[in-house]
Amino acid sequence: MQYTHMAAPKKTFMLLLFIICCIFLGPLFMSDQFSMEAFQQLNTIFLSIIIEAIPFVLIGVLIAGFIQIFVTEEHIRKWIPKSKMKAVWVSCIAGSLFPACECGIVPIVRRLVGKGVPLYAGVGFLLTGPLINPIVILSTYMAFGNDMKMALLRMGVGFLAALTIALLVSWLFQTNQLKHKEHFHTHDTAAKQPFFQRLKNMLHHSIDEFFDMSKYLILGAFVAAALQTFVSAQSLLLFGDSIFHSTIIMMALAYFLSLCSEADAFIGASFRNLFPSTSILAFLIYGPMIDLKNTIMLLNVFKAKFVFLLLFLITVIVFIFVHLTTFI
Amino acid sequence: MYVDFQHIIKTIILGIFASFFIMLHSSGDILKYVNPKYEYISKIAMVIFICLFLIQIFRILQKKKRAGHVCTSGCDHDHHGNGVLSLRKVFGYSIIAFPMVTGFTFEPATLNAKIAGNKGLFAQISKGNEDPSEKPSLTENAESLTEKENIDIYSEEYNPIPNNNYMSEEELDDKKKLLQASETIEMREDIFGSYYGSINKAPQDYIGRKIKMSGFVFKEEGFTSDQLVLSRFMITHCLADASVLGFLTQFEEASIFEEDTWLEMEGVLDVTTYDGYEMPIIKATSWKVIDEPAEPYVFPVITLLQ
The missing domain is CATH 2.40.50.140 (Nucleic acid-binding proteins)
Incomplete structure (x- = not known):
């Protein structure tokens, strides 16, 4: 049973997140700032984020469920060509067309790589899958006041960054970097089942995906609401108000909030009167590519050295690419 | 007949989410949370929750040997129920239930x-x-x-x-x-x-x-x-x-x-x-x-x- 060993990292993650929440939010609740009134403010903002984001999460899990049942990895794998360069391009494009969230894509990539898809193509797919897809684009478009600019930048810059990272991986690693030599046996019986059975399976998957994903959204929304309630804009700027500082802050937020890419646009947008758009773009691109929960899932699948190098590559490349946009 | 405890929890939570959205729309409180232009998409969410709730009800009463359950990829969801309710899962479910608890308990406040x-x-x-x-x-x-x-x-x-x-x-x-x-x-x-x-x-x-x-x-x-x-x-x-x-x-x-x-x-x-x-x-x-x-x-x- 390959599912059982997912439990340990998840436990570690939950514990980590709990500790982080305690460190950052604990003092706020204990301070004199905290009152019933403040909690009600926090709660209202918290619910507001959730109420707004949940329709998008629901649409996301329905599509994810559909893909899970009606599209097999075989279809996608067939499109991966032999040449490195072409494979990277195709994998990034395939990822862009494949609606998934960053937590859902890890097991898929593991399976793809285990079946013989080259690592770099897997990485391309891993990075663009959660970042570029119709729901993410729609929610980004709406979150930024029905403005296409941010959504386009997110797609364009994100795609280029993913291409670059995947190419770098193709030069740096020759083997598949999988932790365990897993034996994947096909049990794609999906195609043989009647339509209604598959539809039922799809909805079951959607429900499970909802429970899997909404945890991170709810935690993220709570942290974001707490920040808004207790931390003033000025104190965030204390870290330095240069564009580099604010980009680092936003990327750290993206990493630790571990938001699902379907909903992070709304949270990113809520920071736009605090931070320059470049930093918010970094938040939007970095978060879907890698975050705390994703890292833990990847550590479970790939060798630690590879995961940390990937984390480093993504951080540096996104940082550089985002700042290049200021010259456009 | 085998009753999966986790499916019961999921059913309850989905039901609460559905009724929360119904409550928001019937009381008009939705406007205290989001811009009114989200009313429609939020109503869609309400309908989806109701559907998922109904589907989930039937999942409670499933035979243990889940005939026809297909896992096309190494999906790591908790849906292989197994009935074991670990502390981690309880924590996960309580996170999801948390906003509903506060949502029903507290009136929406006006930003101050x-x-x-x-x-x-x-x-x-x-x-x-x-x-x-x-x-x-x-x-x-x-x-x-x-x-x-x-x-x-x-x-x-x-x-x-x-x-x-x-x-x-x-x-x-x-x-x-x-x-x-x-x-x-x-x-x-x-x-x-x-x-x-x-x-x-x-x-x-x-x-x-x-x-x-x-x-x-x-x-x-x-x-x-x-x-x-x-x-x-x-x-x-x-x-x-x-x-x-x-x-x-x-x-x-x-x-x-x-x-x-x-x-x-x-x-x-x-x-x-x-x-x-x-x-x-x-x-x-x-x-x-x-x-x-x-x-x-x-x-x-x-x-x-x-």
């Missing part, structure tokens, strides 16, 4: 002056950005938000709902003309953001004009005793993106009013400089304390597509 203070109305302006285009000041922000909202993707497919801030182009033009022509500028809820943006863009043009508005009081450090800010929150999407639209207001009795008091005020517009930034100021002539309005927030204008 403390939040406005955190947003830093004037702090932002006085921060002294080297590059103002990178960090828009609040005034520019408000204007651009309003402008961007002019086209809405829902407006073609759906009829406007009463509370929604839809206007036709002509109506908006008329209102904008009114801003220039009327004797007293009336800052009504439907046009607040637009007027606010125009006045802040060129405060000089409005010197000496009469203005009438209502809003809540909020004060920042460094204010003199005769100063306060009379403001409204503008909600573009959800409360997390609320921006403060406030006018610096000056009158001798300003110190009497506590933060979060709602005032209806008439006054004359003038220009002042605050930390080197030029901004409009209202010299109040008359005011009265009012109750918090039923709709405390203002929303950007959405014009219907022609």
Whole structure:
């Protein structure tokens, strides 16, 4: 049973997140700032984020469920060509067309790589899958006041960054970097089942995906609401108000909030009167590519050295690419 | 027959989510959380929750050997029930249930002056950005938000709902003309953001004009005793993106009013400089304390597509 060993990292993650929440939010609740009134403010903002984001999460899990049942990895794998360069391009494009969230894509990539898809193509797919897809684009478009600019930048810059990272991986690693030599046996019986059975399976998957994903959204929304309630804009700027500082802050937020890419646009947008758009773009691109929960899932699948190098590559490349946009 | 305990929990949670959304829509409380333009998509979410709830009910009573359950990829969901309810899973479910507990327990609060203070109305302006285009000041922000909202993707497919801030182009033009022509500028809820943006863009043009508005009081450090800010929150999407639209207001009795008091005020517009930034100021002539309005927030204008 390959599912059982997912439990340990998840436990570690939950514990980590709990500790982080305690460190950052604990003092706020204990301070004199905290009152019933403040909690009600926090709660209202918290619910507001959730109420707004949940329709998008629901649409996301329905599509994810559909893909899970009606599209097999075989279809996608067939499109991966032999040449490195072409494979990277195709994998990034395939990822862009494949609606998934960053937590859902890890097991898929593991399976793809285990079946013989080259690592770099897997990485391309891993990075663009959660970042570029119709729901993410729609929610980004709406979150930024029905403005296409941010959504386009997110797609364009994100795609280029993913291409670059995947190419770098193709030069740096020759083997598949999988932790365990897993034996994947096909049990794609999906195609043989009647339509209604598959539809039922799809909805079951959607429900499970909802429970899997909404945890991170709810935690993220709570942290974001707490920040808004207790931390003033000025104190965030204390870290330095240069564009580099604010980009680092936003990327750290993206990493630790571990938001699902379907909903992070709304949270990113809520920071736009605090931070320059470049930093918010970094938040939007970095978060879907890698975050705390994703890292833990990847550590479970790939060798630690590879995961940390990937984390480093993504951080540096996104940082550089985002700042290049200021010259456009 | 085998009953999976986790499926029961999931059913209950989905049911609570569905009823929470039903409650939001039937009580109208949804408008205290999000911009009314989200009503439709939120109703869709409500329907999806009801469907998923009904489907999940039938999952409770499934045979242990899950005939036909297909896992096309190494999916790591918790759906291989196994009935084992570990501490980790309990923690996960309680996180998901948490917003529903607080959602049903607490009435939605109206954002207050403390939040406005955190947003830093004037702090932002006085921060002294080297590059103002990178960090828009609040005034520019408000204007651009309003402008961007002019086209809405829902407006073609759906009829406007009463509370929604839809206007036709002509109506908006008329209102904008009114801003220039009327004797007293009336800052009504439907046009607040637009007027606010125009006045802040060129405060000089409005010197000496009469203005009438209502809003809540909020004060920042460094204010003199005769100063306060009379403001409204503008909600573009959800409360997390609320921006403060406030006018610096000056009158001798300003110190009497506590933060979060709602005032209806008439006054004359003038220009002042605050930390080197030029901004409009209202010299109040008359005011009265009012109750918090039923709709405390203002929303950007959405014009219907022609």
